[in-house]
Amino acid sequence: MRGLKKQRRIQIIMAATAALALSAGLIGYAMRDGINFFRPPSEVVANPPPETEVFRIGGMVEEGSLVRDAGETITFVVTDGGASIPVTYTGILPDLFGEGEGMVGTGRLVDGTFVATEILARHDETYMPAEVTEALEAGGYRGDYNSRPDS
Incomplete structure (x- = not known):
């Protein structure tokens, strides 16, 4: 009797x-x-x-780099003070998106240009995501990224 209980417990x-x-395994597969x-x-x-890798990039939009094409394609350069990456995006930008903004x-990343499928900007004029602030400070960016240039 005891052997049967032990065997059942092991099963x-x-x-x-x-x-x-x-x-x-299923959770990992779903989240990949x-x-x-x-x-x-x-x-x-x-x-x-x-x-093939999808990732997020963040920083400040360089002054003078925002170019709007005839269609919905927008190109600009994002920087953290240490390096700059050209970005292209097709779609409608958030209202608070602009030059000098986070x-x-x-x-x-395709041929050295970041091809964005989604662009997020600050949700108000004084907020900057912590990860972007840390990246800017680590990159040596010394601009005032907590207020708008026109305020």
Whole structure:
């Protein structure tokens, strides 16, 4: 009788372990495209990711670099003070997006140009995401990124 209880307990533990491993595997598989790492421009220049990798880049939009084409395509340069990366984006930009403003973009690096699929800007005039602030300070950017240039 005792051997049967022990065997049953081992079977339950093995089944629970297999279910846990399967659950962890399915969660990892589901999240593989949903995890986008943040990289400042200095890191992207120093260690360019493969063209297939989707990641987030953030920094300040360089003054004088914003160019709007005839269509919805916008090009600009994002910097953290240490390096600059050209960015192209097709779509409608957030209202608070502009030169000298902080931004975070999601996309891929293609031939040295970041092709963005999503652009985020500050949600008000005084906020800057912590990861962008840290990247700017690490890159040596000394501009006033907590207020708008026209205020």
